[in-house]
Amino acid sequence: MDWHVWHGDYDLPDSSLGRRLRVVQERIGLALQASPPGPLRVVSICAGQGRDLLGVLPDHPRRGDVMARLVELDPRNVAESRRVVTSLGLDQVEIVAGDAAVTDHYEGMTPAELVLACGVFGNITDDDVERVVGFCTQLCAKGGVLVWTRHRKQPDLFPQVCRWLEERGFTREWLSEPDAGFGVGVHRFTDRPQPLIPGKRMFTFVGYDVLAQRGSAE
Incomplete structure (x- = not known):
């Protein structure tokens, strides 16, 4: 999968990715607006070209409060996000070129x-989805918001992700409709965050295309 070319679908307003992006950006904007006064730390896992946050932050009233770290492995996507950050003057947004699965990349921002x-x-195994949910208790501050996505194709894991989150101290705040053509969830962490454990791998990125082929083979 060419993950740089893949981002082109975001530019198609009627595509599922384009529609999902607009919803994610709306939810990010609302989460920032509802946050308490003061500095706001933001981390993005597998950030791609950073469109989720970079499409919101320039004109947002909380822009000056945000310190962000976006972690992405694909070098062309990293270059694009850095270009956008520079062009928008978002000096407080750090783009890290590295494996987003490794907890070391989030030290100092959690x-x-x-x-x-x-x-x-949608790009990792179900077991790894549950594993990431567990690590979110280390990434999220008490009262912090997790914005996440997962497709609604069968077998639909979306309801199970909600259960995993809610078993670990997250409260459901908003979910996209089941027939939206994509899945977006917003959960707030109401428990005490756990210390970030360095040197841990949260998941192995497989890719939805490879996962689909595995499903067909089975």
């Missing part, structure tokens, strides 16, 4: 008031 796991859960 627990965060906003955690983005968009485009992650």
Whole structure:
């Protein structure tokens, strides 16, 4: 999968990715607006070109409060997000070129008031989805918001992701409709965050295309 080319669907307003992006950006904007006064830490896992946050932050009233770290492995996507950050003067947004699965990349930015796991859960195994949910208790501050996505194709894991989150101290705040053509969830962490454990791997990125082939083979 060419993950740089894949981002082109975001530019198609009627595509499922384009519609999902607008919803994710809306939810990010609302989460930032509802956050308490003061500095806001934001981390993004598998950030791609950073469109989720970078499409919101320039004109948002909380822009000056945000310190963000976006972690992405694909070098072309990293270059694009850095270009956008520079062009928009978003000096407080750090783009890290690295494996987003490794907890070391989030040291110094956790627990965060906003955690983005968009485009992650559909590209890893179900066991790893549950594993990431567990690590979110280390990434999220108490009262912090997790914005996440997962497709609604069968077998639909979306309801199970909600259960895993809610078993670990997250409260459901908003879910996209089941027939939207995509899945977006917003959960708030109401428990005490756990210390971030360095050197841990949260997941192995497989890719939805490979996962689909495995499903066909089975």
